[in-house]
Amino acid sequence: MFQRRKVIGVMGSGTQAHRERVIPLARWIAEHGYDLLTGAGNGVMRTAAEAFVAVAGRTGISIGIVPGQATARGYRPRPGYPNPAIELPVFTHLPLSGKQGQELASRNHLNVLSAQALVILPGGEGTRAEAALAARYRRPAILFGAAREFRSFPEAFERLATLEEVCDWLLGVMR
Known part of the structure; x- marks a missing residue:
């Protein structure tokens, strides 16, 4: 019988790694046997993928x-993508991110919609856009x-400070 894979998305800064949490x-x-989904870049994304593999x-x-x-010459991924720890790159023609992270031409929609659960770490405009999309798509x-790291993020989501709390939440969502 077919069983859908269980995918957890880890979103966060493309420059800061937040290694102690990630x-x-x-x-x-x-x-725990889940698949990991990231935006395939550096920072949190690369750290998560490297630790996972x-x-x-x-x-x-x-x-x-x-x-x-x-382009007229074919497809071109953004320079530096995917990071070396990505085993299944999903190449998209959607180039936008950062300030434009909620636009229809942003790959952030795929990031948010492809995972059954999202763990969002501190990040910049692109990460805030992913959080806003997660709220929009419920x-x-x-x-x-820490709550202070998420002052400019949507209020819709619970803020968890410890790995134990995050893992308990994930176990509940991924049933």
């Missing part, structure tokens, strides 16, 4: 939604970190 989270996701014996895969552009999502 590495144990990504390892937990791998150890480093788990021996895991059954899940590292998926990355890769922004790019279709996707299960939480913010992982």
Whole structure:
């Protein structure tokens, strides 16, 4: 019988890694048999993917939604994408991000809609756009970190400060 894969999205800064939170989270996701989805870039995305694929014996895969552009000469992913720890790159022609992260031509829609649950770490305009899209699409999502790190994020989501709280929340959502 067909069984849909269980995918957890980890969203966050493309420049800051937040290693102390991201590495144990990504390892937990791998150890529990889930797939990991990121935006395939650097920062939180790369740290999560690297920690995830480093788990021996895991059954899940590292998926990355890769922004790019279709031109008269063919397809071109954004420079630096996908990061080396992405096992299944999903190449999209949607180039927008950052300030334009909620526009229809942003790959953020795919990031948000492709995961059954989203863990959002601190980040810039692109991460805030993903959180806003998660609220718009009513996707299960939480913010992982201190409340002060999420002052400009949508109020719709619970803010969890510890890995244990995040993992408990994920277990409830992923049933």
